[in-house]
Amino acid sequence: MQKIRILEKKAGYQFKKKALLERALTHSSYDRDSCYERLEFLGDIVLDAIVGIHLFKAYPDSSESFLTDLKSAYVNSRNLHDTGMKLKLHDFINFNNYELPKLDDFVEAFIGALYLDGGWKNTEKFVKKFILSRKLEPMSNHKNILSMVAKKCFGSIPVYTLVKESGPSHRKVYRFKVKILGKRYAGYGKATCKKDAEMKAADDLLSKLKKHVSSVAGLTGRNNP
Amino acid sequence: MQKIRILEKKAGYQFKKKALLERALTHSSYDRDSCYERLEFLGDIVLDAIVGIHLFKAYPDSSESFLTDLKSAYVNSRNLHDTGMKLKLHDFINFNNYELPKLDDFVEAFIGALYLDGGWKNTEKFVKKFILSRKLEPMSNHKNILSMVAKKCFGSIPVYTLVKESGPSHRKVYRFKVKILGKRYAGYGKATCKKDAEMKAADDLLSKLKKHVSSVAGLTGRNNP
Numbered sequence: 001m002q003k004i005r006i007l008e009k010k011a012g013y014q015f016k017k018k019a020l021l022e023r024a025l026t027h028s029s030y031d032r033d034s035c036y037e038r039l040e041f042l043g044d045i046v047l048d049a050i051v052g053i054h055l056f057k058a059y060p061d062s063s064e065s066f067l068t069d070l071k072s073a074y075v076n077s078r079n080l081h082d083t084g085m086k087l088k089l090h091d092f093i094n095f096n097n098y099e100l101p102k103l104d105d106f107v108e109a110f111i112g113a114l115y116l117d118g119g120w121k122n123t124e125k126f127v128k129k130f131i132l133s134r135k136l137e138p139m140s141n142h143k144n145i146l147s148m149v150a151k152k153c154f155g156s157i158p159v160y161t162l163v164k165e166s167g168p169s170h171r172k173v174y175r176f177k178v179k180i181l182g183k184r185y186a187g188y189g190k191a192t193c194k195k196d197a198e199m200k201a202a203d204d205l206l207s208k209l210k211k212h213v214s215s216v217a218g219l220t221g222r223n224n225p
Numbered sequence: 226m227q228k229i230r231i232l233e234k235k236a237g238y239q240f241k242k243k244a245l246l247e248r249a250l251t252h253s254s255y256d257r258d259s260c261y262e263r264l265e266f267l268g269d270i271v272l273d274a275i276v277g278i279h280l281f282k283a284y285p286d287s288s289e290s291f292l293t294d295l296k297s298a299y300v301n302s303r304n305l306h307d308t309g310m311k312l313k314l315h316d317f318i319n320f321n322n323y324e325l326p327k328l329d330d331f332v333e334a335f336i337g338a339l340y341l342d343g344g345w346k347n348t349e350k351f352v353k354k355f356i357l358s359r360k361l362e363p364m365s366n367h368k369n370i371l372s373m374v375a376k377k378c379f380g381s382i383p384v385y386t387l388v389k390e391s392g393p394s395h396r397k398v399y400r401f402k403v404k405i406l407g408k409r410y411a412g413y414g415k416a417t418c419k420k421d422a423e424m425k426a427a428d429d430l431l432s433k434l435k436k437h438v439s440s441v442a443g444l445t446g447r448n449n450p
Contacts, residue, residue: 037289038281045277052270056263064262120345157390165382 007092011110013126015117024113025106027095036109043112050120050127051075069138074131076139077193080104083130099171102192142202146178149206153215156181158205160198164190176201185209232317236335238351240342249338250331252320261334268337275345275352276300294363299356301364302418305329308355324396327417367427371403374431378440381406383430385423389415401426410434 004021008014015021020039028035051074055067062070073079084090084103089110095101115123146158157180164175175190178201185208189200209216229246233239240246245264253260276299280292287295298304309315309328314335320326340348371383382405389400400415403426410433414425434441 038287038292041289041292042277042281045274049270049274052267056267062263064266067263067266157387159386161384161386162382 003092007087007089010087011114011126012129013114013118013122015113017117020113020117021110022094024109025089025092025094027093027097027101029096029101030094036106039109039112039116040105041112042115043108043110046115046120046123047075047108047111047127047131050124051132054124054128054132065141066138069141070136072141073136073139077102077104077196079131079136080107083107086130099168102171142199142206146180146202146206149209149216150180153209153213154180154183156183158202160201162194163188178202178205180205185212228317232312232314235312236339236351237354238339238343238347240338242342245338245342246335247319249334250314250317250319252318252322252326254321254326255319261331264334264337264341265330266337267340268333268335271340271345271348272300272333272336272352272356275349276357279349279353279357290366291363294366295361297366298361298364302327302329302421304356304361305332308332311355324393327396367424367431371405371427371431374434374441375405378434378438379405379408381408383427385426387419387422388413403427403430405430410437 004015004018007021023034024036024039024043026035028037048071052067052071055070055074059067059070081102081104084107087107087110089103089106090100093101093106111123111127114126143158150156150158158178159181161177161179162174163177165172166175167173171192173190173192174194174197175188176194176197178187178189178198179185185205187201187203187205187208189197189202189204191197191200206216229240229243232246248259249261249264249268251260253262273296277292277296280295280299284292284295306327306329309332312332312335314328314331315325318326318331336348336352339351368383375381375383383403384406385401385403387399388402390397391400392398396417398415398417399419399422400413401419401422403412403414403423404410410430412426412428412430412433414422414427414429416422416425431441
């Protein structure tokens with residue numbers, strides 16, 4: 001119980017139902033019947049809504065694609081992992097695996113529990129303090145940019161292939177390859193989720209194309225607000 | 226103005242700021258500077274949150290994957306298109322293209338405008354009446370099922386390839402092929418968004434495998450709550 005108080009103090013919120021917080025911090029390897037997974041589903045949705053609504057209002061003149069990319073920067077797994085580190089969440093998680101489960105999932109579960117216990121306002125306060133407080137740049141959607149480049153410069157399309165899947169089931173690593181159909185350049189990317197691996201592969205291929213194909217360099221500027 | 230009242234009556238909500246509703250119904254081909262796109266971003270997020278929170282509470286014993294699949298069934302573009310048809314939204318959209326823009330996007334923009342004008346409660350009322358009222362089955366994630374089958378039955382992985390992209394930019398059709406790496410069976414799917422096309426290809430390949438590979442048939446049951 002003492003332990004949970006430390007986390008509540010860090011997070012700036014005291015739970016009425018401690019069992020909810022306990023559940024948010026419990027991996028299925030520790031207790032299959034009372035684990036974080038449903039709360040992660042809820043937290044993911046609530047976080048998306050709070051961040052999206054905030055950005056919509058904070059950037060009244062920005063395009064929908066700018067808002068989408070900026071939201072990705074805030075809710076992506078790396079940023080959530082950082083939030084978990086700030087809260088030292090790893091000290092509070094109950095698990096029986098050899099490896100620590102993914103921290104970003106528990107940040108979402110924590111947000112789900114907070115929403116159920118404290119409602120929208122308290123959750124918003126937490127999200128503003130721990131997730132929206134940093135100034136981030138929009139996360140470019142490299143896949144979209146590569147599609148546009150493939151079409152405009154080569155009249156073709158990018159093709160993504162999963163070339164390798166490795167690691168244990170709770171810690172999979174995916175390696176993707178991307179090529180522009182009919183062209184020789186290829187990009188590679190690996191990450192713990194497929195989408196990130198594809199994005200990295202697209203980014204890798206874009207960098208190569210920029211160096212070697214002059215018409216590509218002019219097309220791939222920053223995504224402006 | 227008369228026209229907008231008809232829609233408000235159908236939807237069961239009267240807008241305080243009519244300009245918001247007008248914007249939600251305006252395609253960029255009609256007015257580039259005041260169109261539905263930002264409202265679609267907002268509506269998409271708010272809809273997801275309302276549906277997700279509702280299902281979380283309505284199915285207290287269901288798994289996270291059941292909730293994810295059931296949410297997909299409610300917020301997927303086909304269901305939103307049906308909602309648009311129910312509201313006869315096509316009668317109210319301002320556009321200058323030859324073809325009518327996608328109705329599901331305007332349903333999301335309508336929800337975004339409703340949220341800004343009427344707040345969470347009114348939006349929730351609309352979503353419950355027009356989107357959550359039908360009893361739907363969870364939309365199985367065929368890609369996940371195929372991954373599982375590929376691994377358990379063949380020790381391999383599915384590989385998706387975009388084989389064709391056709392149609393004008395506002396009405397693209399994507400055709401995907403999926404194979405199990407190192408095996409001869411292939412599945413095909415086409416749809417107006419890539420994710421749906423991949424899902425259909427996975428579903429097609431699963432059907433073929435079920436017929437021809439006895440070990441697959443036993444694995445691919447329904448996703449239980």
